[in-house]
Amino acid sequence: MIFGTLPSGEQVEQVELSSGRLRAEVLTLGAIVRSLEVSGRNVVLGLDSVEDYLTRSRYFGAVVGRYGNRIANGRFTLDGVEHRLPINNGINSLHGGTEGFDRKVWTVQGRSGDSVTLTLTSPDGDQGYPGTLTAQVTYTLADDALRIDYAMETDAPTVVNLTNHSYFNLAGSGDVREHVVRIEAEHYLPVDEHKIPTGELAPVKGTPFDFTEPHAVAERYDGAYDHCFVLDGGMQVRAGGLTMEVTTTEPGVQFYTGSMLDGVATPYGPFAGLCLETQHYPDSPNQPHFPSTVLRPGERRTSTTTYRFTS
Template sequence: MSAVMNFGTLPSGEQVEQVELVSGRLRAEVLTYGAVVRRLEVDGVNVVLGLDTIEDYRTRSRYFGAVVGRYGNRIAHARFTLDGTEHLLPANNGPNCLHGGTEGFDSRVWTIAAQSESSVTLTLTSPDGDQGFPGTLTASVTYTLDGDALRIDYAAESDAPTVVNLTNHSYFNLKGEGDVLDHVIRMDATHYLPVDDDKIPTGELAPVKGTPFDFTEPHAVGERYDGGYDHCFVLDGGIEVKGGGLTMEVTTTEPGVQFYAGGMLDGVQTPYGPFAGLCLETQHFPDSPNQPQFPSTVLRPGERRTSTTTYRFI
């Protein structure tokens, strides 16, 4: 059985627990608040950005390590139409809805449903109308350590038609300190999604060849584009990241990954400055509910949406 300890108390009186997972070279700390991966140690080196207190997670976090939902990434103009009905969402990112709204899954207390020494399953129920999304949604995330890998399994069901796009928002720094501008990335992605000034996809799946978005051959994060990546890539295979003598291989069942290099971290509102960590948020595409040419994120009653992402360390 994995070790569980009290991490803190929310103003509501809800208790937040921390679960320790261990397997082989890996050790992790997972919070029930936001289903946050607070620490992920590889051979004793913590490779994700985490915070010290529950108050920090409430007030100083930029989704550090959290599961975001119901809809990870952006929905344009904070609205979408499903089966002829328009649904209005909180606009918390300019005119758009980001990561599920003002009170998304990252700020909820999840329930421990199952646990072992190397695995924990957390569950959350989101009521009909939560943040404007239709249907009562039940979601689960399972974190499993397996020797040299962290596997994340997601599942969701709804009692009414809705949209869902769950992902984990961990910031990785394979050196355990400093910035990630020297981390080298290779990505099996021949296309990416260009965006407008509000970071909403234009609808085009553009070739990466000849652009700063071409990671089909290895490139350092800071080598091009001033490291200012915050874009969704269309995956044809896996991702490889090298830094600090460590290699991280990412595989997923999802069609895309949001590569965010952490350039908007400011070191004032959070404990971390620009490029302190990079995110590889495996997911369906941003704004899919408003762009029918993208893979569908619609979930209907009787269906079960599942996905798996694995981070392997070499």
């Protein structure tokens, strides 16, 4: 079905998926997960129109790229050549720039009742990134889980770090600071005043960032997390009688509790949803001791993240 039309006249399609007690709505705009219902309860934040997604969104449900998270000063050097990116987050480039993958219309490559595959071709120089990049994302509902599979290829060396930016609220409404969270991570990435990693992998033990044992978001740090954790295993969130188990092939997760959501600029106020953005580390192109995000011709990078629900 047609969800809406962009100012350019390009149409945005909505694809509906179902499997067992799960239902999902996926938009071709931004490969957005607009809704994800578990036994009739929507557990992600979504918007009502194309206009809202263009003007009132904080990446709700979108695949962000080419580079999810922050790149310091909007620049990086690859093979001796400096590349400059749009500055859209203080002094940094965030989530691919001002016209990132969240604002592009993806193409439906294949679909079934429980799965859809979307593709996007990002041309050489798009938002300052080198190489023509082909990105693919597949959403599949099965066995009480939403599985996200990514695949990326390029015709010239580039950097890429795709992630899904869904905001989860397992209770369906209210404040996520009462959600109980566990993250299997013995280390996290401290950041400077611009939210750029200092380069240290710091132990979580004895800090507000220790989620190795489950606790409510609000118990520490005023609940206002926006930090990358170095994963040793999976993640778990509990609220409203639901448990969400998250597994991923990615090395890190950005745990963001929605503290900066604005109830005037968006339909949602602070702490309306939390994000578990599975990804490589922020600013990796400028920090060579971090796992590499460089993709070269002839390579096909893939990753998988699964969100599984139990009652």
